[in-house]
Amino acid sequence: MNQQVLIQAHQRIQPFIHNTPVLTSRLLDEIAGAHVYFKCENFQKMGAFKMRGASNAILSLTQEERQKGVVTHSSGNFAQAVALAANQLGVKSYIVMPKNAPQVKKDAVRAYGGEIIESESTPIDREEMADKIRIETGATFLHPSNQDEVIYGNATAAMELLQEHPDLDYLMAPVGGGGLIAGTALAAHYFGNNCKVIGGEPSQADDAFRSLQSGKIEFNDSVNTVADGLRTNLGDRNFPIIQQHVERIILVDEDEIIQAMKLIWERLKIIIEPSCAVPFAALIKERDNFKNKNIGIILSGGNVDVKNLPF
Template identity: 70%
Template sequence: MIPSKEALLKAQKTVQPYTHKTPVLTSTLINELIGAEVFFKCENFQKMGAFKMRGAVNKILSLSPEERAKGVVTHSSGNFGQAVALSAKLLGVSAYIVMPENAPQVKKNAVRAYGGIVTECESTIAAREQETHRIQKETGATFMHPSNDMEVILGNSTSASELLEKHSDLDVIFAPVGGGGLVAGTALAAHYFGTNCQTVGGEPLAVDDAYRSLLSGKIETNETTNTIADGLRTYLGDQNFPIIQQLVSKIIRVEEQEIVQAMQLIWERLKIIIEPSSAVAFAALLKSEEEFKGKKVGVIFSGGNIDVKNLPF
């Protein structure tokens, strides 16, 4: 059962006062290179530097006053942690953030700067969940899942909704796939506000659980988290997977080197900072450019939170 168009419109109204309407950029050179008209929705210019602000705000505002008084807790490698910390700060709510010890230092620092209470743990999903449960038990805080929560997914949908407000005739929108919250939200927006607009996911080959999940019909996991796209090291959930199954046309897998090349091309040509996870969607377009020649293509840049002392090029 997918959410209604009304639910998407409500989310747009809810998040608008707390988020930026991010710019849409184009590049003549990139259009010529691909042979398509490409429109980049730049969530790297969102508050806290990523689309996740949208989902975090929408979720916190869906809670009762009693729930908000006890605070919120989440686990995150960085961007969702920053989004929850900043959203909670704006809304006067305590935020507890569990972060894997190998998360980029720049992201840990940012969470703390936004007033988030950080607990570090081993870099496994099991360790993250264990710490989160402990904090929930001790504080009564409401758990916020970074991607497998309908209010978060609806908040995320507002990025593609804004893109389609500007360019209603897009043939396809590319979004990166990690936990599935952004690609599911994008697919909902394309379904309701586009005209025969496809949604295509880009996923690192090293963590291709979503690609395999669509093939097998059940949620798959990864043996490894060995990708430069640190925001995409997690897997799908039961809230977003049915939306992805129904509304995402395909998932294109990309190699690590292809991610780095896509990222470098954007830095050089658009003169903007995107993180590796953001570059995955564009890398997927570059890899499949023959298929989309002559089309109008949207690409969601999910964020720009990068450790500039640790660049891959």
């Protein structure tokens, strides 16, 4: 793995993604006690950074593999990302979604051209169904967060942010399955100027925090958090990157997440999902440690059910 791999990933996906804007707010800077640069992946195609990883994974396939299609399991943003990226490239996509996934998410996947196969909602059921489709169709399986090509694609958000603001002291991102924080950490390592990476994670789903402490991948017994995009756990491809390149993970409580989300809605005038607010909540919580620093935050996505806001 070297810098060139990330540069190639960025060049590969550029025609298929948006170079998303970076927003700032004097008032949010005051609240955080730092200079904060928000990389707005909520403005990405399909509304989240996942478009980057999905596009890179599909573009990395051979012509023969593309003809057989791709399969993934996801109830959220990765489902939409794979459906849209595959559609743009004329590739068939099979999306395994739990029966209880929100209808609005299923509708979005269908609108992007994905074929939905429903399964029971446990991770085991979803994986088994995806594997069955892979065997039957010859489609290539794409993992939402634990796959090199997906991680490299995700890295491009932080790469763009560092191109615009090369003097960042810290990069912060939410931690769920680990694909975004791992990509962000690689970008900081290869393109940052002594830039450290810090993850934000809900206290109610603190498996990555515990994994860094124990040195092995930990799991959650329950994940009762409003940050629904962060309920998954780390994988064997992203965990070693996180161990090597992520400084630490800051845990935040539910009310801190909701408050941070509300601040971004009110002050930046943009829609973000709860998972997206977690790193900003982490920054506010530990503001004394980041006084007057330049901080980049990856706003991971904006696919939120506006009829069901937590505030």
